[in-house]
Amino acid sequence: MKRFLLFLPLLIALVVGVVLFAGIGKDPTKLESALVGKPVPEFSLKDLHNADVVLDQSLFRGQVTLLNVWGTWCPACKDEHDDLMWLAEEKGVNIIGLNYKDNREDALLWLDRLGDPYRKIIYDPRGTLGFDLGVYGAPETFVIDAEGVVRYRHVGVVNKAVWEQTLLPVFNDAQGNG
Amino acid sequence: MVRIVYLMLVLLLSGAAAAEVADVYDFSDRAQEQRYQNLIAELRCPKCQNQNIADSNAPISKDMRDAVYRMMKDGASNEEIVESLVGRFGEFVRYKPELDSRTFLLWATPAIAVFGGFLVVAGVVIRSRRAGPSGPALSTEEKARVDKMLAEQERSS
Numbered sequence: 001m002k003r004f005l006l007f008l009p010l011l012i013a014l015v016v017g018v019v020l021f022a023g024i025g026k027d028p029t030k031l032e033s034a035l036v037g038k039p040v041p042e043f044s045l046k047d048l049h050n051a052d053v054v055l056d057q058s059l060f061r062g063q064v065t066l067l068n069v070w071g072t073w074c075p076a077c078k079d080e081h082d083d084l085m086w087l088a089e090e091k092g093v094n095i096i097g098l099n100y101k102d103n104r105e106d107a108l109l110w111l112d113r114l115g116d117p118y119r120k121i122i123y124d125p126r127g128t129l130g131f132d133l134g135v136y137g138a139p140e141t142f143v144i145d146a147e148g149v150v151r152y153r154h155v156g157v158v159n160k161a162v163w164e165q166t167l168l169p170v171f172n173d174a175q176g177n178g
Numbered sequence: 179m180v181r182i183v184y185l186m187l188v189l190l191l192s193g194a195a196a197a198e199v200a201d202v203y204d205f206s207d208r209a210q211e212q213r214y215q216n217l218i219a220e221l222r223c224p225k226c227q228n229q230n231i232a233d234s235n236a237p238i239s240k241d242m243r244d245a246v247y248r249m250m251k252d253g254a255s256n257e258e259i260v261e262s263l264v265g266r267f268g269e270f271v272r273y274k275p276e277l278d279s280r281t282f283l284l285w286a287t288p289a290i291a292v293f294g295g296f297l298v299v300a301g302v303v304i305r306s307r308r309a310g311p312s313g314p315a316l317s318t319e320e321k322a323r324v325d326k327m328l329a330e331q332e333r334s335s
Contacts, residue, residue, distance in 0.1 A: 028227065029227065031224060031267075031268055031270050032268060033268065034264065034265055034266055034267060034268035034269075035266070101237070127237075127241060131241050131245065131266065132266060133266070134224075134266040134267045134268065135238075136224040136225045136236075136238045136267065137225050137238070
Protein backbone atom coordinates (compact mmCIF):
# COMPACT_ATOMS: atom_id res chain seq x y z
CA MET A 1 0.00 0.00 0.00
CA LYS A 2 2.79 2.43 0.95
CA ARG A 3 4.70 1.56 -2.18
CA PHE A 4 1.63 2.18 -4.29
CA LEU A 5 1.29 5.65 -2.76
CA LEU A 6 4.81 6.46 -3.91
CA PHE A 7 3.68 5.96 -7.50
CA LEU A 8 0.61 8.15 -7.09
CA PRO A 9 2.26 11.43 -8.24
CA LEU A 10 3.60 9.68 -11.34
CA LEU A 11 0.14 8.29 -12.06
CA ILE A 12 -1.51 11.71 -11.66
CA ALA A 13 1.15 13.31 -13.88
CA LEU A 14 0.52 10.69 -16.56
CA VAL A 15 -3.25 11.17 -16.52
CA VAL A 16 -2.97 14.97 -16.63
CA GLY A 17 -0.35 14.65 -19.37
CA VAL A 18 -2.60 12.51 -21.55
CA VAL A 19 -5.55 14.89 -21.08
CA LEU A 20 -3.48 17.98 -21.88
CA PHE A 21 -1.78 16.30 -24.82
CA ALA A 22 -5.15 15.53 -26.36
CA GLY A 23 -5.89 19.27 -26.37
CA ILE A 24 -2.74 20.23 -28.31
CA GLY A 25 -3.41 21.34 -31.87
CA LYS A 26 -7.11 21.91 -31.31
CA ASP A 27 -8.10 25.42 -32.27
CA PRO A 28 -10.49 26.65 -29.58
CA THR A 29 -11.75 29.46 -31.82
CA LYS A 30 -13.33 26.91 -34.17
CA LEU A 31 -16.65 25.88 -32.75
CA GLU A 32 -18.83 23.12 -34.07
CA SER A 33 -22.02 24.53 -35.48
CA ALA A 34 -25.16 23.98 -33.43
CA LEU A 35 -27.00 23.50 -36.73
CA VAL A 36 -25.25 20.32 -37.85
CA GLY A 37 -27.99 17.77 -38.56
CA LYS A 38 -30.67 20.46 -38.68
CA PRO A 39 -32.29 22.02 -41.74
CA VAL A 40 -31.24 25.45 -42.95
CA PRO A 41 -33.33 28.03 -41.03
CA GLU A 42 -36.28 29.55 -42.82
CA PHE A 43 -35.52 32.82 -44.50
CA SER A 44 -36.85 35.19 -47.09
CA LEU A 45 -34.18 37.47 -48.51
CA LYS A 46 -33.47 39.18 -51.80
CA ASP A 47 -31.11 38.04 -54.50
CA LEU A 48 -27.94 40.16 -54.59
CA HIS A 49 -28.04 40.46 -58.37
CA ASN A 50 -31.74 41.15 -58.65
CA ALA A 51 -33.63 42.94 -55.87
CA ASP A 52 -36.97 41.76 -57.30
CA VAL A 53 -36.18 38.10 -56.73
CA VAL A 54 -36.83 36.74 -53.23
CA LEU A 55 -34.92 33.63 -52.19
CA ASP A 56 -35.85 31.17 -49.46
CA GLN A 57 -34.66 27.89 -47.93
CA SER A 58 -35.95 25.84 -50.92
CA LEU A 59 -32.79 27.10 -52.68
CA PHE A 60 -30.88 24.32 -50.93
CA ARG A 61 -33.07 21.47 -52.11
CA GLY A 62 -32.07 19.05 -54.84
CA GLN A 63 -28.29 19.11 -54.76
CA VAL A 64 -25.41 19.28 -52.33
CA THR A 65 -24.37 22.88 -51.77
CA LEU A 66 -21.49 24.81 -50.32
CA LEU A 67 -22.89 27.88 -48.58
CA ASN A 68 -20.18 30.51 -48.31
CA VAL A 69 -20.66 33.49 -46.00
CA TRP A 70 -18.74 36.54 -47.17
CA GLY A 71 -18.62 40.33 -47.22
CA THR A 72 -16.48 42.94 -48.87
CA TRP A 73 -15.46 44.21 -45.43
CA CYS A 74 -13.79 40.89 -44.67
CA PRO A 75 -10.12 40.64 -45.70
CA ALA A 76 -9.97 36.85 -45.33
CA CYS A 77 -12.86 36.55 -47.81
CA LYS A 78 -10.59 38.09 -50.44
CA ASP A 79 -7.92 35.52 -49.62
CA GLU A 80 -10.25 32.63 -50.27
CA HIS A 81 -11.93 34.09 -53.34
CA ASP A 82 -9.49 32.62 -55.86
CA ASP A 83 -9.94 29.19 -54.34
CA LEU A 84 -13.72 29.52 -54.51
CA MET A 85 -13.35 30.42 -58.19
CA TRP A 86 -11.19 27.31 -58.63
CA LEU A 87 -13.81 25.17 -56.87
CA ALA A 88 -16.64 26.50 -59.02
CA GLU A 89 -14.81 26.41 -62.34
CA GLU A 90 -12.49 23.44 -62.10
CA LYS A 91 -14.39 21.20 -59.71
CA GLY A 92 -17.91 22.21 -60.66
CA VAL A 93 -18.93 22.63 -57.03
CA ASN A 94 -22.34 24.18 -56.46
CA ILE A 95 -21.64 27.25 -54.30
CA ILE A 96 -24.25 29.60 -52.93
CA GLY A 97 -23.10 32.88 -51.44
CA LEU A 98 -24.47 34.66 -48.40
CA ASN A 99 -23.49 38.29 -48.65
CA TYR A 100 -23.36 39.13 -44.96
CA LYS A 101 -23.74 42.62 -43.48
CA ASP A 102 -22.58 44.26 -46.65
CA ASN A 103 -24.05 46.66 -49.15
CA ARG A 104 -25.15 45.79 -52.64
CA GLU A 105 -22.98 48.24 -54.58
CA ASP A 106 -19.73 47.20 -52.90
CA ALA A 107 -20.58 43.54 -53.30
CA LEU A 108 -21.38 43.82 -57.01
CA LEU A 109 -18.20 45.80 -57.63
CA TRP A 110 -16.19 43.11 -55.82
CA LEU A 111 -17.71 40.37 -58.00
CA ASP A 112 -17.01 42.41 -61.14
CA ARG A 113 -13.36 42.71 -60.24
CA LEU A 114 -12.66 39.28 -58.74
CA GLY A 115 -15.16 37.05 -60.56
CA ASP A 116 -18.33 35.37 -59.36
CA PRO A 117 -18.07 31.74 -58.20
CA TYR A 118 -21.63 31.65 -56.86
CA ARG A 119 -24.68 30.07 -58.46
CA LYS A 120 -26.87 32.41 -56.43
CA ILE A 121 -26.12 35.00 -53.80
CA ILE A 122 -28.42 35.75 -50.89
CA TYR A 123 -28.29 39.41 -49.91
CA ASP A 124 -28.38 39.72 -46.11
CA PRO A 125 -27.43 43.31 -45.25
CA ARG A 126 -28.71 43.09 -41.65
CA GLY A 127 -27.26 39.68 -40.99
CA THR A 128 -30.55 38.02 -40.07
CA LEU A 129 -29.93 34.69 -41.82
CA GLY A 130 -26.32 34.88 -40.65
CA PHE A 131 -27.57 35.19 -37.08
CA ASP A 132 -29.92 32.23 -37.48
CA LEU A 133 -27.04 30.20 -38.91
CA GLY A 134 -24.88 31.06 -35.91
CA VAL A 135 -22.34 32.91 -38.05
CA TYR A 136 -19.90 34.67 -35.74
CA GLY A 137 -17.26 35.76 -38.19
CA ALA A 138 -16.87 35.62 -41.94
CA PRO A 139 -15.70 33.73 -43.83
CA GLU A 140 -17.65 30.64 -42.84
CA THR A 141 -18.58 27.80 -45.16
CA PHE A 142 -21.37 25.29 -44.65
CA VAL A 143 -21.87 21.97 -46.41
CA ILE A 144 -25.60 21.47 -46.98
CA ASP A 145 -27.00 18.22 -48.37
CA ALA A 146 -29.68 17.80 -51.04
CA GLU A 147 -32.40 17.71 -48.36
CA GLY A 148 -31.36 21.14 -47.15
CA VAL A 149 -29.79 19.78 -43.94
CA VAL A 150 -26.56 21.30 -42.61
CA ARG A 151 -23.80 18.68 -42.57
CA TYR A 152 -20.75 20.70 -41.60
CA ARG A 153 -19.54 24.19 -40.86
CA HIS A 154 -16.01 25.42 -41.52
CA VAL A 155 -14.90 28.64 -39.85
CA GLY A 156 -12.12 30.48 -41.64
CA VAL A 157 -10.63 30.53 -45.09
CA VAL A 158 -11.36 27.75 -47.59
CA ASN A 159 -8.28 26.84 -49.62
CA LYS A 160 -7.27 23.78 -51.61
CA ALA A 161 -5.99 21.95 -48.55
CA VAL A 162 -9.13 22.65 -46.51
CA TRP A 163 -11.27 21.54 -49.44
CA GLU A 164 -9.42 18.29 -49.98
CA GLN A 165 -8.90 17.31 -46.36
CA THR A 166 -11.99 18.66 -44.64
CA LEU A 167 -14.82 19.63 -46.93
CA LEU A 168 -14.55 17.10 -49.75
CA PRO A 169 -15.09 14.02 -47.51
CA VAL A 170 -18.23 15.61 -46.01
CA PHE A 171 -19.35 16.73 -49.47
CA ASN A 172 -18.93 13.24 -50.93
CA ASP A 173 -20.67 11.69 -47.96
CA ALA A 174 -23.62 14.05 -48.41
CA GLN A 175 -23.76 13.20 -52.09
CA GLY A 176 -23.72 9.48 -51.35
CA ASN A 177 -26.72 9.69 -49.06
CA GLY A 178 -28.63 12.34 -51.01
CA MET B 179 -5.92 77.35 -15.21
CA VAL B 180 -9.60 77.09 -16.04
CA ARG B 181 -8.63 75.77 -19.43
CA ILE B 182 -6.52 72.99 -17.94
CA VAL B 183 -9.31 71.93 -15.60
CA TYR B 184 -11.72 71.94 -18.51
CA LEU B 185 -9.36 69.83 -20.64
CA MET B 186 -8.88 67.32 -17.85
CA LEU B 187 -12.64 67.05 -17.35
CA VAL B 188 -13.18 66.41 -21.05
CA LEU B 189 -10.49 63.73 -21.10
CA LEU B 190 -11.89 62.09 -17.99
CA LEU B 191 -15.46 62.02 -19.26
CA SER B 192 -14.58 60.80 -22.75
CA GLY B 193 -12.58 57.96 -21.20
CA ALA B 194 -15.59 56.86 -19.23
CA ALA B 195 -17.80 56.97 -22.31
CA ALA B 196 -15.42 54.87 -24.40
CA ALA B 197 -15.05 52.20 -21.71
CA GLU B 198 -18.72 51.34 -21.78
CA VAL B 199 -20.51 49.31 -24.42
CA ALA B 200 -22.92 51.88 -25.72
CA ASP B 201 -26.38 50.47 -26.18
CA VAL B 202 -29.61 52.25 -25.47
CA TYR B 203 -32.56 50.09 -24.63
CA ASP B 204 -35.81 51.07 -22.95
CA PHE B 205 -37.17 48.98 -20.14
CA SER B 206 -40.53 49.33 -18.47
CA ASP B 207 -39.05 48.92 -15.01
CA ARG B 208 -35.89 48.27 -13.05
CA ALA B 209 -36.58 44.57 -12.61
CA GLN B 210 -36.71 44.09 -16.37
CA GLU B 211 -33.47 45.96 -16.84
CA GLN B 212 -31.83 43.87 -14.11
CA ARG B 213 -33.09 40.72 -15.80
CA TYR B 214 -31.60 41.86 -19.09
CA GLN B 215 -28.27 42.65 -17.44
CA ASN B 216 -28.18 39.23 -15.77
CA LEU B 217 -28.96 37.49 -19.04
CA ILE B 218 -26.27 39.22 -21.09
CA ALA B 219 -23.77 38.69 -18.27
CA GLU B 220 -24.11 34.91 -18.45
CA LEU B 221 -24.06 34.58 -22.23
CA ARG B 222 -20.68 34.13 -23.81
CA CYS B 223 -19.49 35.80 -26.98
CA PRO B 224 -18.58 33.18 -29.63
CA LYS B 225 -16.11 35.51 -31.35
CA CYS B 226 -14.15 36.92 -28.42
CA GLN B 227 -14.25 33.79 -26.42
CA ASN B 228 -13.50 34.87 -22.88
CA GLN B 229 -15.92 37.74 -22.73
CA ASN B 230 -19.61 37.76 -22.06
CA ILE B 231 -21.84 39.59 -24.51
CA ALA B 232 -22.34 42.38 -21.98
CA ASP B 233 -18.65 43.34 -22.13
CA SER B 234 -17.88 42.53 -25.73
CA ASN B 235 -17.78 45.10 -28.50
CA ALA B 236 -17.85 42.47 -31.27
CA PRO B 237 -20.66 42.99 -33.81
CA ILE B 238 -21.98 39.52 -33.09
CA SER B 239 -22.34 40.42 -29.40
CA LYS B 240 -24.33 43.48 -30.37
CA ASP B 241 -26.60 41.27 -32.49
CA MET B 242 -27.00 38.87 -29.58
CA ARG B 243 -27.86 41.69 -27.16
CA ASP B 244 -30.41 42.96 -29.68
CA ALA B 245 -31.89 39.49 -29.93
CA VAL B 246 -32.08 39.13 -26.13
CA TYR B 247 -33.79 42.51 -25.87
CA ARG B 248 -36.21 41.72 -28.67
CA MET B 249 -37.16 38.36 -27.19
CA MET B 250 -37.66 39.94 -23.76
CA LYS B 251 -40.01 42.48 -25.30
CA ASP B 252 -41.90 39.60 -26.92
CA GLY B 253 -42.40 38.08 -23.49
CA ALA B 254 -40.01 35.13 -23.76
CA SER B 255 -38.79 33.51 -20.56
CA ASN B 256 -35.09 33.42 -19.63
CA GLU B 257 -34.89 29.74 -20.59
CA GLU B 258 -36.48 30.39 -23.98
CA ILE B 259 -34.05 33.20 -24.71
CA VAL B 260 -30.97 31.19 -23.75
CA GLU B 261 -32.26 28.10 -25.60
CA SER B 262 -32.81 30.07 -28.78
CA LEU B 263 -29.24 31.39 -28.72
CA VAL B 264 -27.84 27.95 -27.86
CA GLY B 265 -29.80 26.58 -30.84
CA ARG B 266 -27.89 28.94 -33.11
CA PHE B 267 -24.45 29.24 -31.58
CA GLY B 268 -24.16 26.02 -29.60
CA GLU B 269 -23.73 25.10 -25.95
CA PHE B 270 -20.58 27.23 -26.00
CA VAL B 271 -22.50 30.47 -25.38
CA ARG B 272 -23.61 29.35 -21.93
CA TYR B 273 -21.31 30.38 -19.12
CA LYS B 274 -23.38 28.08 -16.91
CA PRO B 275 -23.66 24.82 -18.88
CA GLU B 276 -26.64 22.52 -18.36
CA LEU B 277 -26.17 19.46 -16.20
CA ASP B 278 -26.08 16.50 -18.59
CA SER B 279 -23.92 13.46 -19.30
CA ARG B 280 -21.20 15.55 -20.99
CA THR B 281 -20.97 18.21 -18.30
CA PHE B 282 -21.51 15.90 -15.33
CA LEU B 283 -17.79 15.63 -14.58
CA LEU B 284 -17.43 19.41 -14.80
CA TRP B 285 -20.16 20.00 -12.24
CA ALA B 286 -19.05 17.10 -10.03
CA THR B 287 -15.38 18.16 -9.86
CA PRO B 288 -15.72 20.43 -6.78
CA ALA B 289 -17.57 17.70 -4.86
CA ILE B 290 -15.00 15.10 -5.93
CA ALA B 291 -12.15 17.39 -4.86
CA VAL B 292 -13.73 18.03 -1.43
CA PHE B 293 -14.38 14.32 -0.97
CA GLY B 294 -10.77 13.50 -1.95
CA GLY B 295 -9.44 16.05 0.52
CA PHE B 296 -11.68 14.61 3.23
CA LEU B 297 -10.32 11.11 2.52
CA VAL B 298 -6.73 12.30 2.83
CA VAL B 299 -7.41 14.11 6.13
CA ALA B 300 -9.29 11.08 7.49
CA GLY B 301 -6.39 8.84 6.45
CA VAL B 302 -3.85 11.01 8.24
CA VAL B 303 -5.95 11.18 11.43
CA ILE B 304 -6.67 7.43 11.50
CA ARG B 305 -3.05 6.56 10.92
CA SER B 306 -1.80 8.83 13.70
CA ARG B 307 -4.41 7.38 16.12
CA ARG B 308 -3.39 3.84 15.27
CA ALA B 309 0.29 4.62 15.86
CA GLY B 310 -0.53 5.40 19.50
CA PRO B 311 1.22 8.06 21.62
CA SER B 312 3.89 9.65 19.56
CA GLY B 313 7.58 8.82 20.13
CA PRO B 314 8.99 5.91 22.12
CA ALA B 315 9.23 6.27 25.88
CA LEU B 316 12.64 7.17 27.38
CA SER B 317 14.91 4.39 28.48
CA THR B 318 16.01 4.31 32.18
CA GLU B 319 19.46 5.50 31.18
CA GLU B 320 18.04 8.55 29.34
CA LYS B 321 15.70 9.24 32.24
CA ALA B 322 18.62 9.35 34.64
CA ARG B 323 20.39 11.83 32.33
CA VAL B 324 17.35 14.09 32.19
CA ASP B 325 17.02 14.05 35.98
CA LYS B 326 20.66 14.94 36.32
CA MET B 327 20.40 17.84 33.85
CA LEU B 328 17.30 19.23 35.56
CA ALA B 329 18.92 19.00 38.96
CA GLU B 330 22.01 20.82 37.65
CA GLN B 331 19.93 23.57 36.23
CA GLU B 332 18.05 24.01 39.51
CA ARG B 333 21.30 24.30 41.44
CA SER B 334 22.75 26.89 39.15
CA SER B 335 19.75 29.19 39.28
